[in-house]
Amino acid sequence: MSVAQRSRPELPRVPAMTVLAYHLTGYRRTWRAGVFSSFLLPTLTVLGFGLGVGGYVDQGVNGVPYLEWIVPGLLASTALQVAIAESTFPVFANFQWTRSYTAQNAAPLRVGDIVAGHLAFVLFRAVTASAAFLLVTTLLGAVASAWAVLTLPVVALLALAVAAPTFGYAAAVSSDSWLAMLFRFAVIPTTLFAGVFFPVESLPGGLRHLAYATPLWHAVDLCRAAMLGAPPQWSVPGHLLYLAAWAVGGWALAVRRFRRRLVV
Amino acid sequence: MSKGAAAVGGRRYGRPVTSTAPLIRARGLVKRFGAFTAVDGIDVDVHPGEAFGFLGPNGAGKSSTMRMVGCISPPSGGELRILGMDPVRDGPAIRARLGVCPQLDNLDPDLTVRENLTTYARYFGVPRRTARERAAELLDFVQLTERADSRVEPLSGGMKRRLTIARALVNEPDVVLLDEPTTGLDPQARHLVWERLFRLKQQGVTLVLTTHYMDEAEQLCDRLVVMDGGRIVAEGSPRALIERHSTREVVELRFAAESQEAFAGKLDGLAERVEVLPDRILLYVADGDTAVTQVEARGLTPAAVLVRRSSLEDVFLHLTGRTLVD
Ligand SMILES: Nc1ncnc2c1ncn2[C@@H]1O[C@H](COP(=O)(O)OP(=O)(O)OP(=O)(O)O)[C@@H](O)[C@H]1O
Numbered sequence: 378m379s380v381a382q383r384s385r386p387e388l389p390r391v392p393a394m395t396v397l398a399y400h401l402t403g404y405r406r407t408w409r410a411g412v413f414s415s416f417l418l419p420t421l422t423v424l425g426f427g428l429g430v431g432g433y434v435d436q437g438v439n440g441v442p443y444l445e446w447i448v449p450g451l452l453a454s455t456a457l458q459v460a461i462a463e464s465t466f467p468v469f470a471n472f473q474w475t476r477s478y479t480a481q482n483a484a485p486l487r488v489g490d491i492v493a494g495h496l497a498f499v500l501f502r503a504v505t506a507s508a509a510f511l512l513v514t515t516l517l518g519a520v521a522s523a524w525a526v527l528t529l530p531v532v533a534l535l536a537l538a539v540a541a542p543t544f545g546y547a548a549a550v551s552s553d554s555w556l557a558m559l560f561r562f563a564v565i566p567t568t569l570f571a572g573v574f575f576p577v578e579s580l581p582g583g584l585r586h587l588a589y590a591t592p593l594w595h596a597v598d599l600c601r602a603a604m605l606g607a608p609p610q611w612s613v614p615g616h617l618l619y620l621a622a623w624a625v626g627g628w629a630l631a632v633r634r635f636r637r638r639l640v641v
Numbered sequence: 642m643s644k645g646a647a648a649v650g651g652r653r654y655g656r657p658v659t660s661t662a663p664l665i666r667a668r669g670l671v672k673r674f675g676a677f678t679a680v681d682g683i684d685v686d687v688h689p690g691e692a693f694g695f696l697g698p699n700g701a702g703k704s705s706t707m708r709m710v711g712c713i714s715p716p717s718g719g720e721l722r723i724l725g726m727d728p729v730r731d732g733p734a735i736r737a738r739l740g741v742c743p744q745l746d747n748l749d750p751d752l753t754v755r756e757n758l759t760t761y762a763r764y765f766g767v768p769r770r771t772a773r774e775r776a777a778e779l780l781d782f783v784q785l786t787e788r789a790d791s792r793v794e795p796l797s798g799g800m801k802r803r804l805t806i807a808r809a810l811v812n813e814p815d816v817v818l819l820d821e822p823t824t825g826l827d828p829q830a831r832h833l834v835w836e837r838l839f840r841l842k843q844q845g846v847t848l849v850l851t852t853h854y855m856d857e858a859e860q861l862c863d864r865l866v867v868m869d870g871g872r873i874v875a876e877g878s879p880r881a882l883i884e885r886h887s888t889r890e891v892v893e894l895r896f897a898a899e900s901q902e903a904f905a906g907k908l909d910g911l912a913e914r915v916e917v918l919p920d921r922i923l924l925y926v927a928d929g930d931t932a933v934t935q936v937e938a939r940g941l942t943p944a945a946v947l948v949r950r951s952s953l954e955d956v957f958l959h960l961t962g963r964t965l966v967d
């Protein structure tokens with residue numbers, strides 16, 4: 378058999394899809410363990426914050442019952458948590474421990490395909506977790522408007538906005554303790570101060586501007602507008618463009634960092 | 642193409658001329674990491690159907706070379722063509738036709754044995770169905786069918802290695818790159834791998850491998866280069882290398898004393914070459930038995946004497962001044 382005569386399959390039209398398929402294959406094995414927590418967690422938060430804390434917030438926020446007010450915020454913060462959790466240790470592991478990226482790099486994939494395929498998986502995880510959250514909160518009667526479905530594209534954009542730069546970060550750090558630092562100094566403060574639990578306006582000036590700079594605040598404001606039917610505090614295209622800028626900038630960073638790690 | 646080129650000495654050659662051009666061609670190939678030069682200007686040609694070996698001690702630059710050939714590491718200098726293409730520009734097109742077994746396994750420990758093959762096949766555009774069929778055939782080929790549906794994590798090192806080799810074949814590659822395919826395997830697992838690689842070779846697959854093992858190189862390689870410090874120090878078939886760089890036989894003498902060194906001076910003129918190692922002395926000679934008689938005639942009484950045929954190991958020792966650590 379001559380080498381020249383061998384017939385060869387066409388390379389995949391969208392190579393990143395085959396990378397996504399790989400990540401989904403692994404997820405098929407573990408999703409059951411996660412599904413419980415993605416339903417339990419919203420139930421507990423709604424009970425704890427909405428009913429528990431809400432019981433002390435008699436007048437609600439801006440005339441909206443506290444439970445209804447925080448659900449959009451919790452939804453966006455769920456997307457953020459999942460997106461970041463899925464782009465820290467898993468990305469680090471694929472470089473350092475399982476070396477899956479190295480394996481993919483030896484196949485006819487480009488660095489961009491490897492990043493895009495994994496990012497698509499993170500997006501899938503964030504959106505399905507958010508959808509589960511939405512479903513549970515709706516069943517618990519904490520969602521008032523059908524416009525709430527508009528929150529899903531918003532949290533998808535938020536997930537990309539935070540996952541892409543986190544990919545770059547996780548590809549650049551030399552030890553996994555840097556990943557724990559990211560949670561401690563970025564994710565937790567963001568979740569606390571970006572308007573999820575209380576209005577950003579109640580923060581002192583400097584902190585308030587920091588909160589406005591976080592992608593989370595922009596997503597929270599959009600989600601809240603969609604779910605409560607109230608006008609957002611900032612322009613809708615402005616919010617979307619700001620989140621998109623994070624996603625695009627993060628993508629550029631991630632591809633750069635991945636290339637530096639994989640092409641040596 | 643002239644008729645004369647196709648019919649040499651009255652025999653017609655079946656292969657088209659393009660396929661007898663080297664599949665891999667390197668000229669003055671260099672790889673630098675910062676100021677450090679890992680591969681220092683090597684020339685290599687690998688032809689279709691050949692089994693080609695890189696032999697060398699730790700740090701010789703074997704893996705660095707393999708990674709450049711695998712189009713995942715851009716050359717720092719020189720010229721490199723693989724399957725007639727440029728590895729930097731045509732990386733994906735070349736990699737589509739290569740199979741790679743890296744020095745360190747990078748299987749997914751959480752997927753099953755079978756899933757490792759099917760997910761990998763998809764990167765090459767192998768349709769799902771074909772991927773499943775091929776995975777089954779390959780698992781049979783590397784004798785892992787019984788473990789097809791178990792996770793990779795608990796497999797033994799030898800099983801993982803065989804799976805990595807199977808994975809390198811999912812795209813029916815024209816060239817398979819194997820970086821130390823049998824390092825760390827027990828003798829039985831090693832023989833199984835050799836036997837499978839030999840079968841691939843018989844099917845016309847071009848093999849490029851690196852190894853520390855002389856017997857591996859002798860068994861598998863049609864041609865090999867010995868690398869040391871980023872350079873090629875010798876090239877040829879295993880037989881030719883032994884003939885050129887060693888004698889027909891080697892006598893190994895082990896003296897009971899602390900230092901073998903003390904005896905070296907007393908062996909002058911007995912051999913073409915004398916090599917003193919920490920634990921023994923090697924005499925390179927045409928006729929081992931004659932040499933042993935002469936040693937005894939000088940009143941020397943080594944604790945152990947071994948006469949053997951010369952091997953690649955001796956070539957290696959001669960060229961690099963080092964024994965290979967297995
Ligand atoms: N990414 C890298 N950055 C810096 N130096 C490197 C890198 N990769 C390899 N080297 C250096 O290049 C030299 C050659 O390494 P290489 O891995 O090619 O050797 P090798 O012949 O495969 O050795 P071994 O038999 O131990 O696998 C070594 O000194 C190594 O430290």
Ligand SMILES: [Mg+2]
Pocket residue numbers: 703704705744820
């Ligand atoms: Mg090596």
